[in-house]
Amino acid sequence: MYETLRKHIEKQITxxxxxxxxxxxxxxxxxxxxxxxxxxxxxxVKYSYFIISxxxxxxxxEESGKSHIISFAMxxxxxxxxxxxxxxQPASFSLECIEDTxxxxxxxxxxxxxxxxxxxxxSFFLEKAHFGNIAAQRRILxxxxxxxxxxxxxxxKQYPSLFQxxxxxxxxxxxxxxxxxxxxxxG
Amino acid sequence: MYETLRKHIEKQITxxxxxxxxxxxxxxxxxxxxxxxxxxxxxxVKYSYFIISxxxxxxxxEESGKSHIISFAMxxxxxxxxxxxxxxQPASFSLECIEDTxxxxxxxxxxxxxxxxxxxxxSFFLEKAHFGNIAAQRRILxxxxxxxxxxxxxxxKQYPSLFQxxxxxxxxxxxxxxxxxxxxxxG
Numbered sequence: 401m402y403e404t405l406r407k408h409i410e411k412q413i414t415x416x417x418x419x420x421x422x423x424x425x426x427x428x429x430x431x432x433x434x435x436x437x438x439x440x441x442x443x444x445v446k447y448s449y450f451i452i453s454x455x456x457x458x459x460x461x462e463e464s465g466k467s468h469i470i471s472f473a474m475x476x477x478x479x480x481x482x483x484x485x486x487x488x489q490p491a492s493f494s495l496e497c498i499e500d501t502x503x504x505x506x507x508x509x510x511x512x513x514x515x516x517x518x519x520x521x522x523s524f525f526l527e528k529a530h531f532g533n534i535a536a537q538r539r540i541l542x543x544x545x546x547x548x549x550x551x552x553x554x555x556x557k558q559y560p561s562l563f564q565x566x567x568x569x570x571x572x573x574x575x576x577x578x579x580x581x582x583x584x585x586x587g
Numbered sequence: 588m589y590e591t592l593r594k595h596i597e598k599q600i601t602x603x604x605x606x607x608x609x610x611x612x613x614x615x616x617x618x619x620x621x622x623x624x625x626x627x628x629x630x631x632v633k634y635s636y637f638i639i640s641x642x643x644x645x646x647x648x649e650e651s652g653k654s655h656i657i658s659f660a661m662x663x664x665x666x667x668x669x670x671x672x673x674x675x676q677p678a679s680f681s682l683e684c685i686e687d688t689x690x691x692x693x694x695x696x697x698x699x700x701x702x703x704x705x706x707x708x709x710s711f712f713l714e715k716a717h718f719g720n721i722a723a724q725r726r727i728l729x730x731x732x733x734x735x736x737x738x739x740x741x742x743x744k745q746y747p748s749l750f751q752x753x754x755x756x757x758x759x760x761x762x763x764x765x766x767x768x769x770x771x772x773x774g
Contacts, residue, residue: 460728460731462732469731470731482717515713522710523702525713526709526712529713529717530669532716533716533719536720536724537723539727541647541655541657543727543763544647545647576730
C-alpha cells in the first residue's frame with residue numbers, strides 16, 4: 401500500500417529509502433465501504449487523502465437539496481475539500497465513496513512538516529498543485545463552452561475508465577446536464 | 588516595482604535582503620498598453636506573469652469565434668496560460684490587457700531555479716498554487732449551480748472592484764450569461 405504511494409511520488413522525483421521512510425511515517429491508512437463518507441459537510445477537514453484504490457465523488461449540495469459533483473477521484477489521485485483542509489474550517493463539500501475505497505491520509509501539520517523538511521517533497525506537491533490547477537482550468541473552460549455534447553466527449557476521452565465505473569446519474573451531475581440529455585449523448 | 592513583489596511575497600514568508608535580491612534577479616519587467624496581448628493563442632508561452640498594476644483577461648476563443656473568459660487578473664495576481672507555460676507548449680488561451688498593465692515575468696527555468704535553491708520560495712508558490720486551486724474549485728461550483736443571479740452576486744461580493752473596472756460585456760463572458768441577462772441582474 402505504501403509502495404503505491406512511493407511509486408506515485410517517484411513518477412516525478414526520486415527518494416532514498418530513508419527519505420521515503422520519513423515521508424510514509426506521516427501518513428495513516430483507512431478503508432471505507434461503498435456509500436460511506438470520508439468527509440461530511442459541516443465537519444472539520446483534518447486530512448488530505450491519497451487514494452490507493454476505489455472511487456470517490458466530491459459533492460456540493462445546494463440548500464434546495466440539488467447536488468453537484470465537483471470532482472471524481474480514483475486510485476493515484478489526491479482529494480479533499482482543499483479549502484476547508486488548508487484553512488482548517490468546516491467542510492462545504494462531502495467526499496463519498498462510489499466504490500469500496502482505501503486511502504492514505506495526512507494532517508495539515510504533517511503535510512507542512514514533510515514539505516519544509518524535504519525540499520524534494522515540496523517540489524513534488526508544487527507540481528501536483530500546478531497540474532490540479534490546469535485540470536480545474538480545463539473544467540472551467542468545458543463548463544463555459546456550454547456544449548453538452550463536447551463536454552461529454554472531452555470527459556470520455558480524458559477519463560475513459562470513468563464511464564465503466566460511474567453510474568450515469570452521477571456523470572450527469574458532474575457534467576451539469578440532465579440524465580435525459582446524457583442518455584441522448586451516450587446513445 | 589520590485590518592492591510590490593517583495594511586499595506580495597512577504598505577506599506569506601519573510602526574506603532577507605540577500606534572498607530577495609536573488610529572487611528579483613530572475614524577473615524582468617514590461618509595460619503593455621490597453622488592448623495589447625501579453626500572450627497570443629498559438630504562440631509558445633515562455634513566462635509566468637506577476638501583475639504590478641492594471642487588469643487582464645485570459646480568453647479562450649471557440650472555433651466558431653465565440654469568446655469565453657477563464658479569469659481576470661489584476662495587481663498582485665499571478666497569471667499565465669499555466670498549462671502551456673508548465674508544459675512548454677503553444678498557448679490555447681490569449682492574455683489581453685483591459686487596462687494599461689505593468690508586469691514582472693519569469694521563465695520556467697528561472698522559476699524552477701528559485702524554487703529549488705530557496706526552500707521558502709517553493710513554500711510560497713505551493714501556497715499560491717493551493718489557493719489558486721481553491722479559487723478554481725469555487726468557480727467550477729459557481730458554474731455548476733447554474734443560477735446566474737447567485738453567480739453574479741458571488742462575484743460582486745468576492746471582487747467588488749471588478750465591477751467598476753470591467754465592461755459589462757466582459758463580465759457577461761466571464762459569468763457565462765448573455766449581456767441581456769447581466770443587465771437584468773445588475774438592474
